Amino acid sequence: MDKWKNILDENILKYNVSFAAIFVLNYECLKDYIINQVRDFYSDNGKWDGDNYISEETAKYKKEVRALDKNIENASLKWFLQLDVITVDDFEKYQVIRKRRNDITHKLLKNLNDGFTENDTKLFGDMLEIYNKIDKWWINEIEIPIIGNDIPEDYNGNEMCGAQAMILSIINSIVLGNKGAEYKEILDKLNETLSFQWNLRSRST
Structure with a gap:
């Protein structure tokens, strides 16, 4: 009977x-x-596939990244693992997250009927943590050193995140936390931050 509430209860x-x-x-x-x-980091060339730009897989990329694992996700994760950006525990959590994502996608109706558990919430949090680790490391260790002396004096690496990570954070909060009104009030700050992120990337190219 409780499972029926997952379908019949609108909220x-x-x-x-x-x-x-x-x-x-x-x-x-x-x-x-x-x-x-990672693929973009190793590549100087690429091609357009519709609206998507796909970087060329260079010989060095294939040797230092793709050779790490036959699965491109795992190979890329192992590259970050080698650099101590993520831990072995993070890598293993990602495997569980991917398996759960596949289950949700391919058995959506069953999952809506069964409902989601605290473990699903924990996996979601683990996913955000992994993203945050990689995103902050990339900005501070890859993008910032390329820019060099053009870094603003008030720059705080611990508070920085990429444009995509920020947009995802806002979407997550609006959808899951009913914070739409709150984020409408900070759109100007968002635009300023996104502009700063764009300038960082423009200087590094």
């Missing part, structure tokens, strides 16, 4: 649909970020 159903969508969204963004950042 529960809406929350579960939102959680499923947000879980998958964050996973896909994390996966693309992990793969693309």
Whole structure:
């Protein structure tokens, strides 16, 4: 009978649909970020595939990254693992997160009927933590050194995050935390931050 509430109770159903969508969204963004950042780092050339720009897989990239694992996600994660950006525990958590994402995607109706648990919430938090670790490291250790002396005096590496990470954070808070009104009040600050992020990337190219 409790499971029927997951479908028949409007508020529960809406929350579960939102959680499923947000879980998958964050996973896909994390996966693309992990793969693309490393591949772009090794590449000077690429090509357009529709609206997507795909960087060339150089010989060095294939030797130092793709050779680490036949799965490109795992290979990219192992590259970060070698540099101590993430831990072995993070790597193992990612495997669990990916498996759960696949289950949610391929058995969505079953998951909506069963509902989501505290363990799902913990996996979601683990996913955000992994993203945060990689994002902050990339900005501070890759992008900032390239820019050099052009860093603003008030720059705080511990508070910095990439544009995509910030947008995801806002989406997560609005959808799961009902914070739409709060974020409407800080759109100007968001635009300023995104502009700063764009300038960082422009200087590094």
